[in-house]
Amino acid sequence: MLKLYNSLTRMKEVFEPLGPPFVGMYVCGPTVYDEPHLGHAKSYISFDIIVRFLRAAGYRVRYVQNITDVGHLLDNEAGEDRILKKARLERLEPVEVAQKYENSYFRSMDRLNNLRPDISCRATGHIPEMLEMVQALIEKGYAYEEDGNVYFDVRKFAGYGKLSGRTLDELREGVRNEPAEGKRYFADFALWKKADAAHLMRWRSVWGMGFPGWHLECSVMAAKYLGESIDIHGGGLDNQFPHHECEIAQSEAASGKPFVKYWIHNNMVTVEGQKMSKSLGNFVTLGTLFERFTPMTVRFFVLQGHYRSPQDFSDQALEAAGKGFGKLARTISDLREKISRVPAEGKDVPEGPWGEYRERFFAFMEDDFNTAGAITVLFDLAKRIHSVLDTVPKTDLIQAERLFSFLSEDILGFRFQDVERYSSGSLESDLIALCIELRRECREQKLWTLADRIREGLMTMGISLEDGKDGTRWRKKT
RNA sequence: GGCGGCGUAGCCAAGUGGCUAAGGCGGAGGUCUGCAAAACCUCUAUUCAGCGGUUCGAAUCCGCUCGCCGCCUCCA
Incomplete structure (x- = not known):
């Protein structure tokens, strides 16, 4: 019985998908304006584990992840967005910027052995659908147009604040910036923003030339590929408010149905105890990190923590993780040498002499994806395997290899060939x-x-x- | 200022009411070995930031204090 922590209810709940065995899962993807960094590693490894485990548990998961490749404003008055700024600095077309960093993102995710999403969708590919949703929200009275901008009227949506646990009054106290021109209420957010010719990424609409608000793409693409009600929506804790709160408002106002059953948020990373930010100069890209630690070391390190806990990246901790991972890698290497067998695809889950380890592993994973606990079972299993490597029948070792591989490679997504031998005869x-x-x-x-x-x-x-x-x-x- | 979270051994970290507080790294000793390495065995927190409370019983619940972090319309 799988239990997971639902940010919406702030409780661990039994996982019961809307239409088993199918599971629709949407995870907020990256804004592709720069190199992927440590935060992306933790976040997407965490969600990769969830997908892998749900599949191992027998669910048929459709995993959708967006690529944000369109205009979200920086603070400055120029109305410039991140991608446009980068395009100007690198003398590239905005589309080239997005493509370049999308490529870089997937290269890094591949190295971490994260499964590709089943559907990777770009915001710019869904402008017509976004316009339809904005139109629908206006027609239903949840949105209003003001001088080429369209805003969502949060006071019309009773549930606004239910995800982040804030009331509108509390939000008002926290307001630091002056509300934008044309908003009827401070908390209203943009569905569509008008754009002048200097804004390279803009589209035609009935309200004039413009570009979509940031939150809209996720509502639209989730509905398009997973339906109006989805099982799981994931993302970083930093996106809980306002991004996900606004998604709920838009989607539920438009469809009249509950948008997401389970919200999952992963926690943030720090670097040597400090928040990672460009201004502090401690921004670590995955490309840089992989020069010093292997992607599997990073993966192991992330999984030794919990996705809902913050995690500090330090050299000492990464080095320790690398050694721990090496121990697991040697175990399967020793096992495979002993049974003269390369891992088979589609391996079974043995019930035999190792069944106890499988049960303990699953018990940890079923408790809100406790990968740290699951890894301890792997170490126990490794120890047991080494103890009996020369004494038990080969059939037992074959079963051990299948189980170890199933748990560590299929579910936790480790890849061990780095420690395996060069092919013989080379x-x-x-x-x-x-x-x-x-x-x-x-x-x-x-x-x-x-x-x-x-x-x-x-x-x-x-x-x-x-x-x-x-x-x-x-x-x-x- | 408002809202929320965290603080477990030298380091990382699981555990959130009840057997002896997981596991990894590091350290100490041992088996094996020419020496190593690997592997295995043993040891390494009378105690869970501090103080007070609830309870037969708390790392786990409540209150306060200290420290750290996140969000408050850019962010995984």
Whole structure:
């Protein structure tokens, strides 16, 4: 029985999808105006785990993620948005900026081994649908037009504030900026903004040339691909208000139906104890991070925390995570060597001698995706496997490999080939075999210094040697 | 200022009313080994920021204090 924390009710609830076995899940994607960073890693790994686990639990998930490639205003008076600003700075078309960073985003997500969404949809590809929703909201009396801008009238929507737990009065106290011209009420938000010719990304509408408000794309694309009521909507905690609050208002006002059954928000990251921001100069892109830590180390690190807890990225913590991950990687490597078998696709879930571990793993995952707890089961299993590696029947080891692979690769999304051997018969493996043979002869003649030089030399090339009873084995250093 | 969250060993971190407070990293000792590495075994928080309260019983609930963080119409 899967329980998950619903931000809407602020409680853990039993997961009961609207139309099992199907699950519709929408996750707010990136605004593609810059390189992906640490926050994206934590966020999208967290949601990847949710998709993977739901599938492992038997659900048929449709995972939709948007790409925000259109105009959201910066604070400045020029009315410039992030993408347009970047386009000006890099001397690119806005579409080129969006494409460039979308590519970069997916490259990084691929390296983290996050599954691609089933539908990746761009805001700019859904302008007609957005215009329809704005029109519908005006016709139903939830929105009004003022000089080419269209605003949502939050006082008409009774539930405004239910997600973030704020009342309009509380919101008013927190107001720091003067409301924009033309708004009837301070909390009203833009559905459509007019744009002059200097604004490169603009579209024709019955209210004149303009561009859509930020919140609109998610309401429209979620409805288009998942229906008016969806099971799960995910995103960063920083988007809970106002973005998701506004999505609810638009969608529910337009459809008259509940928009989302379960809201899931992941928490934020800090860097060496500080908020990550460009102004503090501690902004870490994934490209930079991957120069120092492997994507799997980052994935392991993220999963050792909980998605609803904040997480601090520090060198010390990442290094520790890398070592821990290496231990898991060696386990499956040892296991596969022992059973002379590469992992099969579509593996079964054994009920046999390892069933207890599977149950414990699932119990953690079913409790609001407690990946940290699930990983402890993996370590227990690894320890058990190593203890019995030379004593139990091969059939048991085959089952162990299937289970370990199912839990760690399929569900947690780890990828272990980094520590596996070069394919046999390759130049590398032949050369390494030669070194090992030469070292063996040195050792027979007790030429320890020379033998150690060979071992250390290989070590500096990232190859570690391990002497065992059955001879020397080697593997790529993790 | 308003709203919300967090504070668990040297580091990371799970646990949110009741057996001996998971696990990883690090550290100590041991088995194995020419030495290593890997693996395995043992040990490493009388205690969960502090103080007070509720309870037969609290890291877990309540109050206050201290510290840190997020949101308040850019942000995963």
